[in-house]
Amino acid sequence: MARYRYPRIPESEVTPRELFESRRRLLRGGLALGAAVVAPGLLGSREAQAWQDLLEERLSVDLPSRELADGESLTPRRDITTYNNFYEFGTGKRDPETYGHRLVTDPWSLTIEGEVDKAGTFALEDVLAGQRLEERIYRHRCVEAWSKVIPWVGFPLADLLKRHGPTSRANHVIFESIHDPDNLPGQRRSIIDWPYREALRIYEAMHPLTLLAVGLYGEVMPNQSGAPIRLVVPWKYGFKSIKSIVRIELVEERPITSWQARNPDEYGFYANVNPGADHPRWSQARERRIGESGRRETLMFNGYADEVAHLYAGIDLQQHY
Numbered sequence: 001m002a003r004y005r006y007p008r009i010p011e012s013e014v015t016p017r018e019l020f021e022s023r024r025r026l027l028r029g030g031l032a033l034g035a036a037v038v039a040p041g042l043l044g045s046r047e048a049q050a051w052q053d054l055l056e057e058r059l060s061v062d063l064p065s066r067e068l069a070d071g072e073s074l075t076p077r078r079d080i081t082t083y084n085n086f087y088e089f090g091t092g093k094r095d096p097e098t099y100g101h102r103l104v105t106d107p108w109s110l111t112i113e114g115e116v117d118k119a120g121t122f123a124l125e126d127v128l129a130g131q132r133l134e135e136r137i138y139r140h141r142c143v144e145a146w147s148k149v150i151p152w153v154g155f156p157l158a159d160l161l162k163r164h165g166p167t168s169r170a171n172h173v174i175f176e177s178i179h180d181p182d183n184l185p186g187q188r189r190s191i192i193d194w195p196y197r198e199a200l201r202i203y204e205a206m207h208p209l210t211l212l213a214v215g216l217y218g219e220v221m222p223n224q225s226g227a228p229i230r231l232v233v234p235w236k237y238g239f240k241s242i243k244s245i246v247r248i249e250l251v252e253e254r255p256i257t258s259w260q261a262r263n264p265d266e267y268g269f270y271a272n273v274n275p276g277a278d279h280p281r282w283s284q285a286r287e288r289r290i291g292e293s294g295r296r297e298t299l300m301f302n303g304y305a306d307e308v309a310h311l312y313a314g315i316d317l318q319q320h321y
């Protein structure tokens with residue numbers, strides 16, 4: 001497959017003013033490093049745009065890229081950003097694109113708490129400043145039997161968790177999405193018990209394939225795709241890959257997630273992609289790749305069995321789905 005190219009502004013077209021501005025942004029990004037812990041109340045207008053500027057700066061250079069979809073064609077950006085599940089905006093596939101602008105992403109902070117040595121609330125620019133970004137091309141398989149191939153930009157979740165020092169009791173990691181019913185029309189309806197909540201076992205969270213994504217196609221994450229920061233767990237059904245994360249909590253006991261609470265028979269905790277374990281209402285043997293006609297065979301662990309099957313040795317995946 002031919003490598004695609006991101007659109008880049010040639011150096012010759014960058015005006016001196018833009019160069020000046022970008023150097024200023026760099027300086028601001030550098031200063032932000034020193035102030036790791038920010039009380040939510042202090043995130044005022046002075047910091048507005050700070051994480052976006054920092055991220056755009058980081059995206060303007062070529063990032064290391066890993067192709068982990070066996071050379072399958074990338075799903076066009078248009079399809080990735082116009083066919084979405086993001087129930088905070090409604091249950092229609094086009095709702096996230098239509099109402100996505102209502103998601104307020106700036107400022108954004110991330111709370112990390114529970115069984116960690118270093119808990120706190122951190123401005124997103126400080127979270128980003130400490131991470132090496134890379135591109136990862138992954139398959140994405142929704143439990144509804146459709147799929148995409150997406151070039152994410154992000155960093156391993158493990159890199160963030162290690163910085164906060166999980167304790168020996170940290171067996172599970174809980175993730176929570178933004179709760180803002182004033183701006184998110186879907187949250188005024190009882191689709192699930194808001195906010196959206198997901199969780200992983202600690203060894204799933206620490207697995208090198210598990211990503212925190214902040215962009216796709218070499219650009220800042222579009223709102224409908226889970227801006228500014230979302231989880232990507234490529235061997236699990238898409239509902240595990242929670243969007244627009246505001247809180248991460250490490251705990252001992254396995255928590256109840258949003259989809260399990262709503263329908264435990266249909267949505268299990270592991271939710272590993274498994275063509276041999278059908279959803280009660282439909283087969284999981286095949287899938288529709290968005291932008292293609294016909295159907296593809298669904299792969300065990302979504303094609304990542306070599307990397308993750310050992311995590312589930314001895315677990316009956318028909319019973320524990």
Ligand SMILES: Nc1nc2c(c(=O)[nH]1)N[C@H]1C(S)=C(S)[C@@H](COP(=O)(O)O)O[C@H]1N2
Nearest residue numbers: 084085086087142177196238239241242243
């Ligand atoms: N907060 C939140 N995260 C979410 C969802 C959601 O409705 N809200 N939908 C999930 C589902 S079912 C899928 S398939 C993926 C869809 O990601 P995409 O729209 O970027 O393809 O996001 C997951 N993360």
Ligand SMILES: [Mo]
Nearest residue numbers: 142143238239
């Ligand atoms: Mo999904």
